[in-house]
Amino acid sequence: MRKESGGKEKQGGRGMKASRSFGRPEPWRIGNVFIIVSVILSLGILSLIKAHYCSYPYGKSQAPSKLMVPTETNLMMVTDLPEDEDDEGNSTAANMGKPICYETSKRSDTCEAEGDIRVHGSSRTVFVQPLSRRQERKAKPYARKNDAVAIANVKEWSLKASNSHQLPPECTINHTVPAMILSVGGYAGNLFHDFTDVLVPLFISSHQFHGEVQFLISDFKSWWVNKYGLVFKQLSKYEIVDVDSEQESTVRCFPRVVMGPSFHKVLGVDASRSPTGYSVVDFKAMLREALGLERATATPPEDEWDIRRRPRLLILSRQNTRRFLNERGMVDMAMSLGFDVRIGQPDVSTDVAKFARLVNSADVMIGVHGAGLTNMVFLPAGAVIIQVVPMGGLEWLAKETFRDPAEELELKYFEYKIQADESTLGEQYPKDHPVLTNPYKIHKQGWNTLKSVYLDNQNVRPHLGRLRNTLMEALKHLPHNVTS
Known part of the structure; x- marks a missing residue:
């Protein structure tokens, strides 16, 4: 009996508190709920109307x-x-x-x-x-x-x-x-x-x-x-x-x-x-x-004389910077491998069509990194391009300018990297100079310094033995039958 009495007292207490908070409990509670529900429904309907007709600040057609x-x-x-x-x-x-x-x-x-x-x-x-x-x-x-x-x-x-x-x-x-x-x-x-x-x-x-x-x-x-x-x-x-x-x-x-x-x-x-x-x-x-370029591919025509069936090597000759200092020796060595050798000297005044025909006749083209290598766009598909990269940490430059495009131009690409004893820079600087030992220190000084040191003031003399190996690799990728 005491427990039930206590329970009723507690329920009565809750009822009293509610009464003190809201006044008359039943009528006001129903009215408030009705108002709240009405407001929520109205807002929902307005939101749907706005979403359908007013999606953009200037109207739907002006989004x-x-x-x-x-x-x-x-x-x-x-x-x-x-x-x-x-x-x-x-x-x-x-x-x-x-x-x-x-x-x-x-x-x-x-x-x-x-x-x-x-x-x-x-x-x-x-x-x-x-x-x-x-x-x-x-x-x-x-x-x-x-x-x-x-x-x-x-x-x-x-x-x-x-x-x-x-x-x-x-x-x-x-x-x-x-x-x-x-x-x-x-x-x-x-x-x-x-x-x-x-x-x-x-x-x-x-x-x-x-x-x-x-x-x-x-x-x-x-x-x-x-x-x-x-x-x-x-x-x-x-x-x-x-x-x-x-x-x-x-x-x-x-x-x-x-x-x-x-x-x-x-x-x-x-x-x-x-x-x-x-x-x-x-x-x-x-x-x-x-x-008017004749060759789409490097495959030699079958009806020409044997002398024309020899693969042709074109050496791009530079006159100012990055020159080959042993060009004559390169020619003799290449001829001993069976190449028909030509030397070309492209410059600003060059007749584009005439030089393009010379390049198109070549099966292998070699040149020191520079604008002249752009002539590779005239090479027939299947030909070989050899980029001679001057010393000085220039591999990134060689890659961006000519190595990357070569494959899409349907060419086989080779690189010949110049070593210190093949560059005239070894004659201009002491052996422990950063130009020779730490090219990236020179690179940090900016493009103008890099260009001045490694591009404008360097000539090269490739080792004929090393270069011979590169040319022999090039021959393996040509459709010619050559006997040395």
Whole structure:
């Protein structure tokens, strides 16, 4: 009885406390629950309505769009700004589509646009309609954008919107094909840069048009354009325009424009990123067609005299720095192995087509690291390229510039690394000097110091015995039958 009494007392106590907190327990409790439930349901319904009709701050049709653009190693996300309205208050987003400006690699930016395109060369301005006013862009159409020295020699171009406040200039020349704007400033005249910075990127961007494209060249150099005239004619059926020097009144109109060729990699084309899946093999085929090169592969023709069936070795001879000091001995040694030996001296004034035919006739090409090795783009598939790497810890440079591209160019690659007793640096510095013993200490002083020491002030004298072994290895990869 006491336990039950105590239990009732405790329940009564809880009831008293509740009564003190809420007043009358039953009516108020029901009312509060009803109010809370009503509020929650109302908020839920409002949230559903908002999610369905008001997903974006400017309405669903004005949501920022995202374009996936491929870069050198991954995909870069480019997000458009919210759309503009024209002077009548109409949205331009539906028709904008382009232009888009995107980074094709760490070296290059490309801008593309379609519609009413008007190019005013004398002011280096491209007027685009339709174009969001917030999308005005400036760019330098050269594939080495982060190189301060190169890009200082490249003029800047602008893409601007056409609207009722700024009417576009009237067309004076109408074109029915796309325009491609590029610069030949930068390091024009160095063979490696001619191909890496201009010709290969130009092929990547223009090959898709099958010649139906108009080249507008900025920073025009007539001697340079003439040097590669046959290549340009293969890529475009139209006369090249020196666009910077056009008259103030000249306005060229196009249905489409591409400003700035796309860079993929050094002397290479990424087929997965090219517009229609073409590769550097197609680039080589284009060069053969443009320059009249006969050999697609290193296989010797069956109907020629025995003397022509001997594999041909081309030695690239340099005249200033990184020269072969025992060139004559190299020739004699190679001939003793059964090579038909030629010596070539490429320079800025070289007739490209003539020298390309000499290179194309070779089965093996050897040269000290430098721009001349770029001629390997003319070698037939299956040929051998031998890069002689000067001393000084330059393996990384040799790899990036010529070793990596060689495989995609369908070439067999060999290296011959110069040792201290094969370099004139051993004659210029004491044996314990960091130049000889610790090249990376020199590297830390920057590119200019590295270049001055190891590239500008070094000549080489390869050991003929060691070099003989390298040439014999090269012979094993050729489809020739040679008896020493």
